[in-house]
Every structure is written in structure tokens, then in C-alpha cells.
Amino acid sequence: MSGFQRHRRSQQVIATFTGFEADLLRSLEAQLVELLRNEAAVPRDDVDPFEALMDFTGPTTEPDDPVLQRLFPTAYPDDEEAASEFRRYTEGGLRDGKAAAAVTVIETLEDAGLPPELTEDGLMIDVELDEPTAETWMRSFTDVRLALATRLEVEDGDEEYWESLPDDDPRAQAHEIYDWVGYLQETLVMALSKR
Known part of the structure; x- marks a missing residue:
């Protein structure tokens, strides 16, 4: 994978993923959606849309999960009182927005040809993003990286620790995924900055 680039003619932001990379990205985004929706209230179809928009009965306490605390x-x-009120009015919408961004990444990968079950070796997935979709991907990469960093307990200046782990250590492998998502995000930012 060479990262994201801006196509000169179409101005689309493009990238090519191997089937494995695309499936890994889909899995990370799906896990994020599950985490965001697990503790949140399940949306109901029988509620009037305006009523749902005006419903400020969201959570008032900090989430238990450290990743959700970070997000x-x-x-x-x-x-404490102001924090509780702020959370009640904002967290539901923020959760919905983060979940929607992750779903956009998943749907874009699947629209580009990633099958529901990855069975083909050598499968390549070409992704073309317009600017708003690319910005959505960028926001979702931030959320995935924050989630991974929290689970791995990544800290500033701890690169030597991660480099010292053996290649077969699951933590080292998870950290490589964290770095890879960072690389994707960095190349996406650079591609978006080019006109």
C-alpha cells in the first residue's frame, strides 16, 4: 500500500489496498462502531425524527471504558454538574457522528469491491474518495488511532519500548497496526492538502 494520493485529473483522493489491508481496516472500523453503539442507547424507529432531535436524555456520567473516556x-x-449537563446534551450526537464516519469507511470499502467474506488471495481494492468522504475517513482514522493507543497504553516517547518487542509479540503486531493507521492518516492529510 502506497498511501493516499490526489489524482491530478479528477482531484479524487485515491488509494489501493490489498484485500488483507482493506479487510483489516473494515474490521477496525466495525469494532469501533460496536464499541460506540454498545453503551449507547439503541435508536428506535418508532420515534418522531423531530422528537428524537430534541431528546436530550443522553448519558450524564463518564463512560466506564477507557477508550470511550478518551473519545x-x-x-x-x-x-461535575456542568460536565454532566454538557455530556447529556452532546455525547449522543458525537457517538452517532463517530459511528456514522466508521460506517462510511466500511461502506466505501465494500462499494469498492471488498466482499463481505475475504476469500481471494491477491485481491486489490481501489478506493476513490471525494473531498467530503476523505475528510470523514480522516476523522474516523483519528478515532481508530485513539482507540488503539488507549488499549495499547501508547505514550509519547515510548518508541524504544515498542521497537524492543519481538516480532511475534501480539502487542508489537497491534502497535504496527496503530502505526499503519497513522501512516494512512498522514498520507490522507497530505493528499487533501494538494490541489
């Missing part, structure tokens, strides 16, 4: 930090750490 939805407390807005007012020194004021």
Missing part, C-alpha cells in the same frame, strides 16, 4: 473526555473536569 468523549470530560468537558469540565472541575465542575
Whole structure:
């Protein structure tokens, strides 16, 4: 995978993934969606859309999961009441937005030809993104990287630790995925900055 590039003629942001890479990315995004929706209220189809829009009965306490704490930090750490009110009015919409961004990545990969079950060796997936979709992917990459960094307990300046792990250590492999998503995000940012 060579990362994202801006196509000169169409101005689309493009990338080619191996089937394995595309499937790995789909899996990461699906896990993010599951995490975001697991603790959130399940949307109901029988509620009037306006009523749902005006429903501010969201969560008022910090999530238990450390990844969700990182994705939805407390807005007012020194004021519990203000933090609770802020969370109640914003967290539901933020969760929906993050889940929708992850679903966009999944759907784009599948629209590009990634089958529901990866069975082909040598499968290549070409992805072409317009600018708004590319920005959505970029936001979702941020969420995936935050989730991975939290689970792995990545800290600034700990590169030597990660490099010292043997290749067959599952933590080293997970850290390589974290670095890979970072690479994707970096090349996507660079591609978006070119006109």
C-alpha cells in the first residue's frame, strides 16, 4: 500500500489496498462502531425524527471504558454538574457522528469491491474518495488511532519500548497496526492538502 494520493485529473483522493489491508481496516472500523453503539442507547424507529432531535436524555456520567473516556473526555473536569449537563446534551450526537464516519469507511470499502467474506488471495481494492468522504475517513482514522493507543497504553516517547518487542509479540503486531493507521492518516492529510 502506497498511501493516499490526489489524482491530478479528477482531484479524487485515491488509494489501493490489498484485500488483507482493506479487510483489516473494515474490521477496525466495525469494532469501533460496536464499541460506540454498545453503551449507547439503541435508536428506535418508532420515534418522531423531530422528537428524537430534541431528546436530550443522553448519558450524564463518564463512560466506564477507557477508550470511550478518551473519545468523549470530560468537558469540565472541575465542575461535575456542568460536565454532566454538557455530556447529556452532546455525547449522543458525537457517538452517532463517530459511528456514522466508521460506517462510511466500511461502506466505501465494500462499494469498492471488498466482499463481505475475504476469500481471494491477491485481491486489490481501489478506493476513490471525494473531498467530503476523505475528510470523514480522516476523522474516523483519528478515532481508530485513539482507540488503539488507549488499549495499547501508547505514550509519547515510548518508541524504544515498542521497537524492543519481538516480532511475534501480539502487542508489537497491534502497535504496527496503530502505526499503519497513522501512516494512512498522514498520507490522507497530505493528499487533501494538494490541489
